[in-house]
Amino acid sequence: MTVVEPVPFSTVLRTASAAEHEAAESSPFMGHLLKGRLGVDAYAELSGQLWFVYQALEGRAAELAEHPVIGRFIDPALFRTAALEADLLHLRGEGWRDGLVALPATAAYAARLEELVETWPAGYLAHHYTRYLGDLSGGQIIRGIAEKTWGFEKKGAGVHFYVFDQIDNPAAFKRDYRAKLDAAGLALDEVEQRRVVEETKRAFQLNGAIFTDLDLRYPLSA
Numbered sequence: 450m451t452v453v454e455p456v457p458f459s460t461v462l463r464t465a466s467a468a469e470h471e472a473a474e475s476s477p478f479m480g481h482l483l484k485g486r487l488g489v490d491a492y493a494e495l496s497g498q499l500w501f502v503y504q505a506l507e508g509r510a511a512e513l514a515e516h517p518v519i520g521r522f523i524d525p526a527l528f529r530t531a532a533l534e535a536d537l538l539h540l541r542g543e544g545w546r547d548g549l550v551a552l553p554a555t556a557a558y559a560a561r562l563e564e565l566v567e568t569w570p571a572g573y574l575a576h577h578y579t580r581y582l583g584d585l586s587g588g589q590i591i592r593g594i595a596e597k598t599w600g601f602e603k604k605g606a607g608v609h610f611y612v613f614d615q616i617d618n619p620a621a622f623k624r625d626y627r628a629k630l631d632a633a634g635l636a637l638d639e640v641e642q643r644r645v646v647e648e649t650k651r652a653f654q655l656n657g658a659i660f661t662d663l664d665l666r667y668p669l670s671a
């Protein structure tokens with residue numbers, strides 16, 4: 450008799466969102482950024498939009514720390530809000546908060562995050578995974594390009610968001626994170642697992658929508 454091992458939940462999430470990842474990665478805004486074709490104003494705006502996202506992701510995270518399934522994921526070493534604020538101070542100056550407005554897609558994403566903190570913590574995990582594992586992965590590529598394109602000091606002001614000072618070994622951290630995802634998957638029934646998978650795809654789409662809004666605001670011809 451062949452015993453079929455269940456697919457680890459971390460693999461399920463990665464595989465199920467592969468097409469959405471590809472779409473976000475190849476969106477025009479990201480494409481222009483990766484090719485070093487955007488002005489620093491567009492990068493500053495991206496950082497500003499991310500600030501709204503991380504305010505929503507982290508503002509009430511402490512309330513989830515005791516949650517049986519997702520409590521183990523709440524880790525201050527990941528928190529990005531303070532790093533973003535340091536970057537925004539560098540990029541926009543002392544009055545960085547003045548005139549900083551959430552684009553419609555950003556407001557929609559923040560609203561979804563706030564709703565999940567309130568009503569469905571397992572759904573929040575989908576966004577925790579999408580954002581933080583992304584920041585620890587592709588985010589490092591974006592950091593290198595930002596340093597090169599706009600002359601930020603390596604791992605310095607302007608790119609603090611992409612620097613995880615409290616994580617010495619990102620590869621090991623990601624391995625542990627995936628093991629925690631696998632354990633979380635086992636704690637969820639099949640229906641709930643499927644809902645989290647769908648929410649992960651939605652997380653990528655919500656992020657992609659921010660890039661679309663940014664592309665409208667910072668268009669490049671050809």
Ligand code: HEM
Binds near residue numbers: 474579584623
């Ligand atoms: C410029 C765009 C991007 C590039 C170049 C990029 C690149 C990468 C690479 C190379 C990995 C694999 C890293 C590894 O296996 O350790 C990765 C993983 C990941 N990326 Fe991206 N990425 C980009 C955009 C995004 C965006 C916009 C998101 C979501 C907001 C995202 C979310 C993720 C996630 C969640 C993973 C972890 C997948 C897993 O192993 O489970 N990425 N990315």
